[in-house]
Amino acid sequence: MVEPVSYEQIVAARAVLDPVMRRTPVIASRVLSERCGRQVFLKCENLQRTGSFKPRGAYYRISRLSPDEGARGVVAASAGNHAQGVAWAASELGISSTVFMPDGAPLPKVAATRAYGADVRFAGDSVDDALVAAHEFADRTGAVLIHPFDHADIVSGQGTVGLEILEQIPDVATIVVPTGGGGLIAGIAAAVAAVRPEVRVVGVQAEQAAAWPASLAAGAPVPLDGMSTMADGIAVGRPGEVPFRHVSTQVDRIVTVTEEELSRAVLLCLERAKLVVEPAGAAAVAALATGMPTEPGPVCAVLSGGNVDPLLVTHLVTHGLRAAGRYLGVTVTIPDRPGGLVAMLEIVRDAGASVVDVIHSRTAGTLDLDEVEVFLTAETRGPQHRRELLDALVAAGYRTQVTT
Template structure:
């Protein structure tokens, strides 16, 4: 299993926690009744076998607007005063909070303006506009879009709807925790994708009060992990997110409200690699027939990284969202196939004589691999005049099969580079 890193905090005590309790979450649940979808839970036999414990997926990817974000957005917007509603709202998001705010604003008759990064996925842009919000693209990250939203709020008087750093947002997201307790009463471990922290903070707040025996673990993309360093220093500390497929959790600075709850409730934080994210997405898509975005697969990625039996079951990974650009999906699935040993790219030198390529193709077929693409080159300067280079993409059945294919080709005398 690929390891994941872990972080804890001992510098924040419960006395310093923001005021978000189980009662706040229950009040939000009442407010959201009939507004949001009570998303299903789905048992995964494949993940249960890997984890050595029962695994039940909480499918927020099937939520209205495609993610959990509408829970917090509607809770926050519905509590604005009539005067605040008249001023309109402004938000910033990589896409899911944008859609949640746009949908909630349309239901409540509030004018919404949303700032999104310039490279935000097209489906998220289109959906946000489709719900009636005005969209402006600025910067290359959620943090830059949020800075622009703050400027606009100060200039226009619009109410800033922060994606995670507000008690109402946290309480709304925490309603997922109540549903998990009702749907999986004996739940022992909850794995939660973690960006700014609103989702895991809300779930931790309600479980700490109602079911303190339940272990809550936040999962960040290693390329955009602000919480580990923040938990070590005892305060929100900014990082510069690197490139990650998990744009939905690529947040550079934890929010004050969620950080206090995450630290005070002793939530463990783990990080997962891009390979684990792609493998997690592929696993959910292939075995559970559920579409998730990379950020939405973070909890499953942590499960894949863990040793069998490491998490006490039932384990509930939260699939936080399913809004993924089809073009991104193609790349991520390919990445996941490679990471899982299901896809192999070979560079092979063969003699430049009739029948050499046919012998190579026969050897690949005999090894049980399926050739997807072949490119044949004689012009590489590293080749001798009597050689050609063959770049070959093949499908394999597993990591073990991938290794066996390479070993067989080398045993038959081919010069193979992977």
């Protein structure tokens, strides 16, 4: 049977990590507090070294290797955050590292992992595929596998996040944690259970990569058949054995969020908190923003990472604006005569919306000879304003069909 991680192990990890890890800030979120009816704080692990919580566990695990193990080097598998954590920690400790990443790993994460000193190799389409390759490499070369979540030292290192939260928010009642393989939530839950067992710990998974609900129902880790989510940092097909011991007994519940909710959460962090957070790192915010019930008392949402491709940020912001009802995509049929387009755009102007894009087409088969189809994308202030703009177009006699 897998032994649980003790409070003493987490405290020991903290003694090692304090000189090298940042004590990340906790900031209040007014917008989430208003939505939840509770005081909500954000634990900003996106501001940790390498941009996520991962170096905590990686550094502690590698620091405990024997001289002989260190001489053989370490190997890891990751979509990016654990990769960077291992690469940085290994370099700090003077140990060579090899990291296997999925073929579709975000390019900035690949570049950062190499910059921290790792030899990056690619294997498969998922973290699970990369992990198989890492195991094979370890067996072949003698390198020590630094698992992303399924090891007591990893869980102990991540548990230091829980110790900090308890000190920074002494009266915290609920801690909401992005959850993939389970190392972070297991560590936080172990720390909290030892000091303040009444505090609720809630895990959040991407709906399209949620291995925990089925595993908890089965009483053991169960692999998913497949995953498809923008939240690559928590896209793990099978929970770890060590985390499972803690999550099954110390975590209040696991909830899921949709892709739209994740994109809106990324946008909320950017607009309202002025924080760059990746989709996986914003999972806790997504759950709270959609009305997840919490216990009375302060709530802490862990922002687990901020390593997001700048090109993806543009896509995420657009996706988030659409999901929040702040983009209207509509096909409008207008008269094919001089001034026809201007007249339609004046309605958009008078409604207080901003035109993002206009495509003018005469080729649709449903058009009469004196008609033109316009594909309009407009930015609005929200769902109500979006409806007002549509109503104004219809009231002016235009045929409309909403596309987004």
